[in-house]
Amino acid sequence: MTTPPNVPIEPHAVDPHVFDDPAAAAASGQILDSAEEVHVGLTLDAVRPPSHEEILRVENLTVEFPTEDGVVHAVRGVSYGLREREVLGIVGESGSGKSVSSLAVMGLLPKSARIKGRILFRGDDMLKMSPRKQRGLRGRKIAMIFQDPMTALNPVHTIGDQLAEAVLAHELMPRKTALARAREMLDLVGIPQAEARLRSYPHEFSGGMRQRAMIAMAVINNPDIIIADEPTTALDVTVQAQILEKLLEVKDAVNAAIVLITHDLGVIAGMAHRVLVMYAGRPVELGDTDPVFEEPRMPYTAGLLGSIPSLEGGGSRLRPIKGTPPSLINLPTGCPFSPRCPLATDICRTEEPQLAETDSGGHFAACHHWDKLAAAEDPTVFFRTESETVA
Amino acid sequence: MTLSAQAPESNTGAAQGMTIVARTQAQMVRRRFFRHRAALAGMIIFGLVLLLSFSSIGFLGVSGWWDKSYLATGALVNQGKPTLSVVPEFLGGSGIRLGEHPFGQDDIGVDYFAKTMRGAQQSIIVAFLVAVVATSVGTLVGAVAGYYRGKTESVLMRFTDVMITIPVLVIAAVVGRRFGDSGVLLLGTFIGLVIWPSMARLLRGEFLSLREKEFVEAARAVGTSASRIIFRHILPNTVGVIIVAATLSVANAVLLESALSFLGLGVQAPDTSLGQLINEYRTAMVTRPWLFWWPGIFIIAIALSINFIGDGLRDAFDPRQTRVRA
Numbered sequence: 098m099t100t101p102p103n104v105p106i107e108p109h110a111v112d113p114h115v116f117d118d119p120a121a122a123a124a125s126g127q128i129l130d131s132a133e134e135v136h137v138g139l140t141l142d143a144v145r146p147p148s149h150e151e152i153l154r155v156e157n158l159t160v161e162f163p164t165e166d167g168v169v170h171a172v173r174g175v176s177y178g179l180r181e182r183e184v185l186g187i188v189g190e191s192g193s194g195k196s197v198s199s200l201a202v203m204g205l206l207p208k209s210a211r212i213k214g215r216i217l218f219r220g221d222d223m224l225k226m227s228p229r230k231q232r233g234l235r236g237r238k239i240a241m242i243f244q245d246p247m248t249a250l251n252p253v254h255t256i257g258d259q260l261a262e263a264v265l266a267h268e269l270m271p272r273k274t275a276l277a278r279a280r281e282m283l284d285l286v287g288i289p290q291a292e293a294r295l296r297s298y299p300h301e302f303s304g305g306m307r308q309r310a311m312i313a314m315a316v317i318n319n320p321d322i323i324i325a326d327e328p329t330t331a332l333d334v335t336v337q338a339q340i341l342e343k344l345l346e347v348k349d350a351v352n353a354a355i356v357l358i359t360h361d362l363g364v365i366a367g368m369a370h371r372v373l374v375m376y377a378g379r380p381v382e383l384g385d386t387d388p389v390f391e392e393p394r395m396p397y398t399a400g401l402l403g404s405i406p407s408l409e410g411g412g413s414r415l416r417p418i419k420g421t422p423p424s425l426i427n428l429p430t431g432c433p434f435s436p437r438c439p440l441a442t443d444i445c446r447t448e449e450p451q452l453a454e455t456d457s458g459g460h461f462a463a464c465h466h467w468d469k470l471a472a473a474e475d476p477t478v479f480f481r482t483e484s485e486t487v488a
Numbered sequence: 489m490t491l492s493a494q495a496p497e498s499n500t501g502a503a504q505g506m507t508i509v510a511r512t513q514a515q516m517v518r519r520r521f522f523r524h525r526a527a528l529a530g531m532i533i534f535g536l537v538l539l540l541s542f543s544s545i546g547f548l549g550v551s552g553w554w555d556k557s558y559l560a561t562g563a564l565v566n567q568g569k570p571t572l573s574v575v576p577e578f579l580g581g582s583g584i585r586l587g588e589h590p591f592g593q594d595d596i597g598v599d600y601f602a603k604t605m606r607g608a609q610q611s612i613i614v615a616f617l618v619a620v621v622a623t624s625v626g627t628l629v630g631a632v633a634g635y636y637r638g639k640t641e642s643v644l645m646r647f648t649d650v651m652i653t654i655p656v657l658v659i660a661a662v663v664g665r666r667f668g669d670s671g672v673l674l675l676g677t678f679i680g681l682v683i684w685p686s687m688a689r690l691l692r693g694e695f696l697s698l699r700e701k702e703f704v705e706a707a708r709a710v711g712t713s714a715s716r717i718i719f720r721h722i723l724p725n726t727v728g729v730i731i732v733a734a735t736l737s738v739a740n741a742v743l744l745e746s747a748l749s750f751l752g753l754g755v756q757a758p759d760t761s762l763g764q765l766i767n768e769y770r771t772a773m774v775t776r777p778w779l780f781w782w783p784g785i786f787i788i789a790i791a792l793s794i795n796f797i798g799d800g801l802r803d804a805f806d807p808r809q810t811r812v813r814a
Contacts, residue, residue: 203709208638236710243709248702253724262720263710314710 140367144349147183147370152321152354153202153239154178158214160197160206167426171197173378174214176452179322184348184355186369186386188362188401190422194378195358199324202356203241204231218322237267240315240353242344244327246307250299256283256310257295263314282313285350286343305336312344316351323348324356329364341368362405366390374398377423377433380452384460393476394455394462396438403477416480432465439479440466517728520804527800530793537789541608544601556599558606558760592778594769604782607762610755611742611790614676618741621680623734626687627723633688634695635718645692648685656682656744660753672761675754679744687733694726728805735798739791746787762787 160172172194179185187195200206202216204223216223218238223231243249251259260279261272276295283291286309299307308328315323325344329337341364348355357369365372365386372389374382374397382395393399400418420437423429429436435445444465452463456471470476521527544554591601633644656679663678698704699722707721748754749763756764762783769779 205705205708232711232713234711235708236712241706241709243702243706245702249706251703251707251721251725253727254721262707262712262716266710266712266716311706314706318710 141184141345141370144345145182145352147354148181150181151178152181152219153356154215154217155198155202156215156217158198158201158212158216160194160201160213161211162207162209163211164426169425170378170428171210171425172201175375175378175380176214177373177380177383179354179356181321182348182352182354183371184345184357184369186357186359186365186372187375188360188365188372189375190360192422192425193375194425195375196326198375199241199326199356199358203235203239203324204228205235205241233267236263236320237318238320239322239324240318240320242308242311242315242323242325242328245331246304246311247331249311250307252299255296255298256302260295260310260314260317263317267318278317279313282317283310285316285347286310286313288313304332305340308332308336308340309343312340312347316347316353319351320353322356323353324358326358327360328357329361330359337364344368362390362401374401377428378425379433379463380461381434381464382460382462383452384457384462388457388460392457392460392471394460394467394470395434395464396440396466396470396479397434398462399470399476400437400480403480416477418480432463440464440469442466517804521800524800524803526796527803530796530800533789534793534797537608537786537793538612541605541612545605545609547609554602554605556602558598558602591782592776594779595772595776600779600782603760603765604762604786607760607765607783608786608790610672610759610761611745611763611787614672614679614745614754614761615738615741615790615794617673617676618680618683618744619734619738621677622684622687622737622741623730625681626684626733627691627730629684630688630691630693631695631718631723634692635699635714635722637696637699641692644688648688651682651685654682657748657751657753660748660751672755672759675745675748676741679741679748683737683740683744687737690729690733691726694729695722698722698725728801732798732802732805735794735801739794739798742787742791742794 155178156176158172158175159170162169162171175194175198177185187199189195197206201210201212202223206212212224214224218234223234226234250256254262257276257279260282261275264270264275264278265272280291280295283294288294288306288309294302299310302310308331312328323344328344329340332340344355345368355368357365359365369386371384372382372386373380374389374395376397382389382393382398389398390402393402397418404416404418406415418437423433423436429446430449431444431446432438432441432449435441438445442465448465450463450465452461454460455462455467464470470479473479545556545558591599591604594600594603629644629648633641633648659682660678695718704717704721707717712721745754745761746763746766749761750767752764752767754763755761765783766780766787769776773780
């Protein structure tokens with residue numbers, strides 16, 4: 098793949114001094130730049146901007162799973178709003194509750210889950226709806242794209258049948274009409290020879306094509322919200338960019354908002370208007386993508402940004418966040434990140450900080466010491482390894 | 489690169505024998521089945537038995553090519569010995585010929601070939617009825633229990649367990665006495681209603697694993713209803729298991745029907761079945777062995793060939809099967 102002309106070649110990429118200076122490599126601005134490289138064609142700026150109308154509002158959502166070892170507090174009080182046409186990125190480690198909170202929105206959690214809070218779709222609380230009404234919203238108003246297109250398509254039905262099925266689940270119409278709609282959708286997601294491909298089985302598709310088919314299935318009913326749960330994790334790196342670009346294009350075509358769940362910060366940087374960072378079942382930072390990435394106000398976000406390996410870093414070692422995420426059964430008192438946090442003080446170990454607005458408007462963080470991060474020139478500095486600080 | 493530019497390339501590939509033709513699932517199953525020699529032999533034998541039994545004496549008023557009835561009595565010829573001969577004359581035999589009564593006659597002069605054919609017909613009808621009834625009931629119960637889990641599953645599976653604990657012969661004794669002369673249709677349905685639990689257990693297991701698959705979650709995510717998920721999304725994935733289990737239940741049913749008829753609880757005279765023939769002439773084994781052996785051979789042929797077919801199908805549907813049969 099050649100570099101398209103609209104991507105500026107970074108001047109410091111050829112500067113030999115950069116290799117001596119790991120600090121420069123860590124500048125979070127670069128992450129945003131490299132994210133743009135992933136996006137060769139369509140960028141977020143090119144699609145229609147979000148309106149101010151909120152279509153989804155999650156209020157104080159908690160999800161608990163009773164298990165034999167105790168209650169797993171998978172989601173502990175998540176609140177966010179999603180505006181029309183907006184792309185909201187949700188990032189976090191495995192087990193941070195990002196998937197569980199969106200499965201709750203889809204109503205796909207197992208029966209054993211205890212769900213509290215409110216999930217308002219255009220003002221209606223989905224948790225109080227009858228199962229039948231909830232099913233009516235699923236797929237028609239709120240659609241989902243799964244992580245692994247290899248397993249999310251039924252191996253015994255043709256692609257056309259499965260797409261048609263998604264339509265017929267909500268509307269009574271002749272099969273032919275549904276298939277015609279399926280064909281249109283395959284065209285939209287860029288599958289060549291759509292007519293012939295309708296009769297193909299999933300195993301005859303490549304991974305990227307299957308994920309395109311999944312996108313087609315998600316948008317076939319013109320949904321208002323698409324929940325994409327790590328849509329590119331199972332795909333080849335070269336295909337990832339195409340799929341994300343297609344997702345943006347399709348979203349624009351059907352006028353939908355996207356909740357994008359991922360742990361790839363590069364994807365978020367290029368794809369999301371706003372970002373919600375989750376840790377141990379709680380949102381720890383929320384705000385517009387650029388401010389959050391450039392001036393993180395929660396040490397966890399800073400640690401994540403600092404841990405991204407840089408192309409210019411030469412042979413420098415990776416900078417992981419020390420420690421592991423806490424057990425969701427036995428949460429530590431105070432801030433759940435405090436055992437791993439270089440800034441932690443006594444208050445962090447006793448009192449859990451609430452999500453509160455920081456210096457700039459619309460930027461929220463749950464940290465007692467966000468001002469320390471604001472004071473630092475490079476917020477990732479706290480996560481440097483010892484060898485680096487000596488050097 | 490354009491599509492038109494690619495086309496000639498793929499043509500040369502075909503010329504060199506380098507193109508790989510993608511096979512559909514059905515094609516692969518067929519291919520593997522036909523490579524399974526025992527299964528193929530089983531299918532041929534079963535086909536021949538089927539053809540022979542239904543074409544010879546006719547069925548449902550349609551007359552066959554064999555002119556004698558399984559009911560009409562006649563004069564005993566040569567003590568009713570079989571006239572079938574397969575040893576050619578130059579080997580000291582009496583030549584290859586069918587004769588008047590190839591399988592001989594029974595003690596009142598009824599043509600035993602016609603009688604055996606009638607018995608085989610009855611056994612096959614019962615067997616298929618059993619397969620249909622047991623498979624539909626078992627599949628439905630297993631599917632619903634496996635998909636819904638929870639209370640539904642407990643109730644259905646405990647009921648299934650109870651069904652398994654009931655001894656078949658005891659119910660058969662009661663039902664056989666009461667409805668014994670209502671013919672094979674009732675008998676088949678009855679046996680089917682007794683042996684479905686094993687099918688239900690099998691299907692429940694399949695559904696338990698398939699319901700956790702991501703494509704089922706995806707189906708729910710597009711708002712598909714539970715019944716559609718069960719019948720349109722999960723059930724087609726279990727077809728292999730169902731076909732295999734149904735085939736094996738056919739073989740079981742043949743044996744069960746024979747056993748019941750042997751005990752006098754199955755098909756009642758004047759109609760006949762293979763099991764009943766064996767029962768009737770079990771004492772004649774020494775004096776007139778053909779009366780015992782012909783129905784016996786047919787029972788073995790039917791049960792064995794269907795078992796082989798089931799075996800072949802199981803191997804053919806197993807996707808992990810990579811071993812190539814020589």
